[in-house]
Amino acid sequence: MDFDTITIDGSRLLARLDELSKISAPGVGVTRLAYSSQDIEARKLLGTWMKDAGLTTITDPVTNLIGTRSGTGLCRKIIATGSHTDSVVNAGALDGAYGIVAAIEVAAALRERELTHDLKIVGFSNEEGARGSAGTFGSLAIAGQIEPGDLESVDVEGMSIAKRIQNAHGSPEHLKDAVWEDEILGGFIELHVEQGPILSVAEIQIGVVEAITAQGQFEVEITGTANHAGTTPMSARSDALVAAAHAILAIESLANPSSDPQATVRVATTGRITSEPGVRNVISNRAVVTADIRDTDVTKIKRATQKLASKLSAIAKETHTEITLRQVQLLDGTRCATEIVAAIDYASNLLGKATLRMVSGASHDSQSIAKIGPVGMIFVPSIDGLSHSPKESTLPEDLIAGAQVLLHTILRLDTSLGCRDNPQTKQKWIRGKT
Ligand SMILES: [Zn+2]
Structure with missing residues (x-):
């Protein structure tokens, strides 16, 4: 044969x-x-x-x-x-x-x-x-x-x-x-x-x-100030959930090749969001969002994470909140x-x-x-x-x-x-x- x-x-x-x-x-x-x-x-x-x-x-x-x-x-x-x-x-x-x-x-x-x-x-x-x-x-x-x-x-x-x-x-x-x-x-x-x-x-x-794929799992923790949704002027707020919304978009943008030419096959996902106190008429004082970032190797993920950290510090400044980025797991590709x-x-x-x-x-x-x-x-x-x-x-x-x-x-x-x-x-x- x-x-x-x-x-x-x-x-x-x-x-x-x-x-x-x-x-x-x-x-x-x-x-x-x-x-x-x-x-x-x-x-x-x-x-x-x-x-x-x-x-x-x-x-x-x-x-x-x-x-x-x-x-x-x-x-x-x-x-x-x-x-x-x-x-x-x-x-x-x-x-x-x-x-x-x-x-x-x-x-x-x-x-x-x-x-x-x-x-x-x-x-x-x-x-x-x-x-x-x-x-x-x-x-x-x-x-x-x-x-x-x-x-x-x-x-x-x-x-x-x-x-x-x-x-x-x-x-x-x-x-x-x-x-x-x-x-x-x-x-x-x-x-x-x-x-x-x-x-x-x-x-x-x-x-x-x-x-x-290499993959990194992260948590973004945002601390704001809980306050009355009716009496607190917009300019005086420290709203953790609004900061979280910006953070989710920042995470997504890590995988956008037009903002990062290295991101040709990268994917970035927020799969979970939690907010406290989670009440309709109270400004959120704490929010946590997850980031799942995958790419061909961990070096690229680390570089993307540094980018994310600087974007998050800009968001913190703008929203008068405190933001920390925590690594949960980093697996090599x-x-x-x-x-x-x-x-x-x-x-x-x-x-x-x-x-x-x-x-x-x-x-x-x-x-x-x-x-x-x-x-x-x-x-x-x-x-x-x-x-x-x-x-x-x-x-x-x-x-x-x-x-x-x-x-x-x-x-x-x-x-x-x-x-x-x-x-x-x-x-x-x-x-x-x-
Ligand atoms: Zn299988």
Whole structure:
């Protein structure tokens, strides 16, 4: 078989996505919370498909499902692909599920094809942070970023993560066995629905992710003076809520490229506002607004925050209030590896698919895996940009195109990562097949 003609089974991909989506708690859409009975059942089904694709399967101590086959190379390095098996409450059928089902179809297509690298297909556990727990838990465990103490944190139902994992047939006491060996990862590629409208609007099938967003969470606290809404002249006011209104516009303006040429992909959001005393006929004496700022790296966010601080001090002066800007959390972004971006470009080109370079505004398991090796992501369009919703959907031809690009990206990486063949292993591998 020639590299150009190898293909995934598109109709089975669609049928399997449909079958997996039926494993759900009752209610609208798909609800498959991490460590739930539905999650266990889904893993079982995915494990069967992995075995059919010629993979050896294990469930690791934190319940990541991993299918493996050996390569013929001397380097003993891994090419891995996959996504998460869990969902949020009332989700759609594609977030996470698409990346793992497509990865299994890729392994099935490659069943008769030698690769120099070992191939691992991973169904990550608890990406979404079920019941208020920490998200991307399975991938962080693989990257060695989970400490035993983290297992004792409790979710909103008061149960520890360790207990949850145990109930889902994991073995949290062997947490360290989930960690992948140093330097073992040649490359990890995650195929995912975009969860935003960019590809759909541009009518482009393949998004090549260059970076996964850095994000900063901030609070702006404004102190004014409470006073009578009828008797206090406008010129004598110190109105915290009016200052908050200006602050919200200042936050929004951080993402406006005409006021900051660096803000080409930045987004800035105020999602919450509180005001005290919150009474109709009293001037507000205290207001707090949140700022969620995302960009390709933290340096840009820090620079934007300095800008915000100076705008806020001007607003404070103008409104006779006091304003403080507090950082709640600052998470660094992830650059996708140039060799993987190049391989996705190569595969898309080979298949005649138009691509668009993108930044992922949402977090993904790839961010954890980037701590132990090169990563890349392929996006396909989400119709109307909807996700974390039962209305989440992608055109069947786009789902199939994404999986084809994943297949050819892996074939390209197997060559471009430069693992040399071991003649002995190769013979053994061929003998094993016959
Ligand atoms: Zn996801």
